[in-house]
Amino acid sequence: MSDGHEEVLDPAELEQSAVLSSDIDESSHRGAFGEFGGEATGLIDRTFRERIVLAGVSLGRVDSEVTDASMDELARLVDTAGADPVARIVQQRDSPDRATYIGQGKAHELRTVSDALDADTVVFDNDLSPAQQGNLEAILKRTALDRTAVILDIFAQNASSPEGKAQVELAQLRYRLPRLRRSGKTFSQQGGGIGTRGPGETQLEVDRRRLMRRVSRLESDLKQIRKNRSTQSKARRRTSNRSVAIVGYTNAGKSTLLNCLTDAGVLVEDRLFATLDATTRRLQLPGGEAVFVSDTVGFVRKLPHQLVEAFKSTLDVVVDADLLVHVVDAADPDPAGSIAAVRVVLEEIGADKVPELFVFNKSDVAPNAARRLVERESGSVAVSSTTGAGIDDLLAVVGRRLRRQSIVTELLVPYERGDVLAMAHREGEVMDSVESDDGWQIVIRVDEGSAGRLADFQVDQSSPGFDVGG
Ligand SMILES: Nc1nc2c(ncn2[C@@H]2O[C@H](COP(=O)(O)OP(=O)(O)OP(=O)(O)O)[C@@H](O)[C@H]2O)c(=O)[nH]1
Numbered sequence: 055m056s057d058g059h060e061e062v063l064d065p066a067e068l069e070q071s072a073v074l075s076s077d078i079d080e081s082s083h084r085g086a087f088g089e090f091g092g093e094a095t096g097l098i099d100r101t102f103r104e105r106i107v108l109a110g111v112s113l114g115r116v117d118s119e120v121t122d123a124s125m126d127e128l129a130r131l132v133d134t135a136g137a138d139p140v141a142r143i144v145q146q147r148d149s150p151d152r153a154t155y156i157g158q159g160k161a162h163e164l165r166t167v168s169d170a171l172d173a174d175t176v177v178f179d180n181d182l183s184p185a186q187q188g189n190l191e192a193i194l195k196r197t198a199l200d201r202t203a204v205i206l207d208i209f210a211q212n213a214s215s216p217e218g219k220a221q222v223e224l225a226q227l228r229y230r231l232p233r234l235r236r237s238g239k240t241f242s243q244q245g246g247g248i249g250t251r252g253p254g255e256t257q258l259e260v261d262r263r264r265l266m267r268r269v270s271r272l273e274s275d276l277k278q279i280r281k282n283r284s285t286q287s288k289a290r291r292r293t294s295n296r297s298v299a300i301v302g303y304t305n306a307g308k309s310t311l312l313n314c315l316t317d318a319g320v321l322v323e324d325r326l327f328a329t330l331d332a333t334t335r336r337l338q339l340p341g342g343e344a345v346f347v348s349d350t351v352g353f354v355r356k357l358p359h360q361l362v363e364a365f366k367s368t369l370d371v372v373v374d375a376d377l378l379v380h381v382v383d384a385a386d387p388d389p390a391g392s393i394a395a396v397r398v399v400l401e402e403i404g405a406d407k408v409p410e411l412f413v414f415n416k417s418d419v420a421p422n423a424a425r426r427l428v429e430r431e432s433g434s435v436a437v438s439s440t441t442g443a444g445i446d447d448l449l450a451v452v453g454r455r456l457r458r459q460s461i462v463t464e465l466l467v468p469y470e471r472g473d474v475l476a477m478a479h480r481e482g483e484v485m486d487s488v489e490s491d492d493g494w495q496i497v498i499r500v501d502e503g504s505a506g507r508l509a510d511f512q513v514d515q516s517s518p519g520f521d522v523g524g
């Protein structure tokens with residue numbers, strides 16, 4: 055049955071049987087999307103702990119260790135979502151089966167196992183197309199979800215701010231829209247009245263229309279929230295402090311590090327995606343200058359594109375940062391894989407050009423691994439955010455890295471050029487300012503770009519500022 059050469063059912067035929075089976079089998083296991091009512095409720099039922107069978111496909115020549123690690127993480131995700139993984143089935147294939155991803159034979163085997171274990175849901179580690187999901191539910195007679203759905207579910211549970219909630223709901227709707235299915239007998243009778251079906255309109259069309267309306271509503275809400283936030287961050291930029299964003303894999307210890315640095319009191323939990331909203335705190339570096347430090351949402355392998363899209367604006371603090379502190383769990387069995395996963399997201403949000411500083415965290419529990427990682431990655435630091443070991447080092451390095459990008463220069467701005475003075479304050483850190491006969495004499499710390507724009511007002515044109523970097 056599981057030799058990878060199963061006979062493949064005609065997708066149309068399967069689609070047909072999906073509809074048929076929900077006609078017959080409506081009262082037993084719910085399908086994830088068939089009976090969708092328009093609310094962003096969880097995909098995994100949390101009124102009890104669902105029993106979940108995990109299914110994965112090892113494609114082509116993918117290392118079995120890589121598949122295992124990914125399945126371990128899926129188990130952790132399912133547990134975080136509030137359900138119990140009860141079995142795991144992995145299939146080796148050259149390429150995904152078009153109709154069922156895992157293959158007909160394996161799907162039937164999954165059904166047998168799920169029946170025997172009285173499992174409620176099967177969760178696939180790979181992304182399923184809407185059609186595959188439907189076909190699998192028809193064969194399995196129970197809900198079939200993929201990793202993306204589980205991650206969306208966890209985010210939905212953890213979202214607390216209005217913005218976070220709206221972002222997650224939007225991501226969920228975008229995931230669900232193409233998956234809406236006609237569920238058996240809900241075909242329209244002729245009906246009238248506001249908000250009900252028009253003549254000949256199917257329940258499916260009504261649902262779809264309602265969801266689309268909700269999507270545009272959320273999009274406009276988010277636009278408003280973003281507008282407010284951009285006013286705030288402009289105000290912050292005016293203070294001309296530099297900013298550092300803490301990024302990294304979920305559960306690496308980002309929030310713990312921010313708390314350790316600033317007493318921010320951010321929620322720390324041994325679970326995935328504890329943090330969804332960015333928290334920003336001021337931090338005084340040993341050299342005296344103040345910087346803004348932001349904690350951000352954690353990343354994970356195969357982070358759903360819908361979520362990255364939805365969270366892009368929250369991640370502005372990452373794109374706008376002067377320096378990324380990339381926190382890596384030194385005890386991670388596959389740090390390189392986690393780093394790569396984080397980099398994929400950084401690239402997706404356009405933050406791959408921001409300078410990056412590696413911090414290998416949890417050195418208290420994995421001192422040897424931390425040491426090895428620091429040796430491999432030059433300029434990196436090992437810390438323990440719980441014991442505080444290495445934190446002084448980290449602060450010194452952050453200060454040095456930030457200063458290295460800064461140019462200190464002296465300007466003379468004529469009194470009639472208030473616009474230039476404003477620009478100097480907006481773009482740089484004004485360290486000293488005196489009013490002379492000819493105008494404002496200011497000493498300012500700026501980056502190269504701003505220095506260029508202010509070059510006309512530089513006091514000594516022959517020396518174009520000096521680098522104070524270490
Ligand atoms: N032993 C040890 N545990 C740590 C250290 N830093 C963090 N932890 C633990 O690791 C777990 C995750 O920490 P968080 O700070 O919530 O991690 P995070 O990166 O913010 O995670 P998300 O917000 O969920 O992405 C918690 O149980 C922390 O107590 C450390 O240096 N040493």
Ligand SMILES: [Mg+2]
Pocket residue numbers: 308309310321322328329350
């Ligand atoms: Mg966190």
